[in-house]
Amino acid sequence: MKLYYASGACSLGIHVLLNEVGADYELVKLDMRAGDLQKPEYLAVNPKGKVPAMMLDDGTILTEWPALATYIAATHPQAHLISSDPVIAARTLEAVMYINGTVHLAGFSRVMRPAVFSPNPEEKDAVRMQGKKIFGDGLALVSATLGDQDYLMGDFSVADAALFYVTFWNNAVAKVEAPANINAHYDRMMARPAVQRAMVTEGLA
Template structure:
């Protein structure tokens, strides 16, 4: 398997899951912020132009965080990265979708890339709805989402099931990004983040990424 990743991306969660399952893999670091995912060579691999992108051993190209994460979990079912209990499985999938779609795509999207969400029509520009307002909207969305998840984590060590899994890998990357915003992590999420960082697998991946 081969993982394409770039600094400051959600691909770190997939990298952690690769380490967890213990199968042979390689990685290629690319300059995502510099536009590498839009280059012809990468678009030939993944026309969506995004990471994580995982090449399976048979050459298939796997895309989208949630889909890749579940696929990896099923490569090593004995590890319990995806709960077998139907209710806990639903919890894991629901949380992972919420992280990738709402927290990452909508809230952080507005915070980190406000220009993409800024209305371009003259009416909105006249009333002053600029990038600062878009970023503020993202921060409000993020705070609300964090509060929801904090309630869901109450009394739990892990996001779903009784051990680290797919949903925790997803939560991990958005919890880390909070340090770059004006939105503080609720105590439950901060404790969850610190617990994940203690895992040797996570420490190995963060060392590769040059982060802490």
């Protein structure tokens, strides 16, 4: 199986999950700044022009972070990345969808790509500020879910890899004042061997 990724992008969370389960995978590195995601070779893999994408050994292509995380969890049940309890499983997906859909795509994307949200260059700073607010408010909501637990669902799950990639962005770029338990979760994630390996491989350590 292959993971198509860009260094430090949201694909980092999927890279971490592949390491967590000890999957046998190859990495295909793409350079966003060089326009690799819009090149015909990559659009043939993922016509959406986004990472992450995964190609399974039979050629099946999977896209969308929550779908990839669900696939990895389902194919490596021994890793318990999604609980077998239906309520906890639903809560796990709820957290993933919120982090990916709101904190990342509604919040951080406004900070990084304001022009996608408003074609008016004069609105760039306002869009960025709005994105930072959505991002910070989102982390505050996730903080309430985390509470005093080590991981979002109590035990480590796919939701922690989602929280990890947005907190990695917070520490590297957005720099909003995150709640103490969110920062502690980031430190806890950074100490995991699967995360350390992904960071070194992506040239982020």
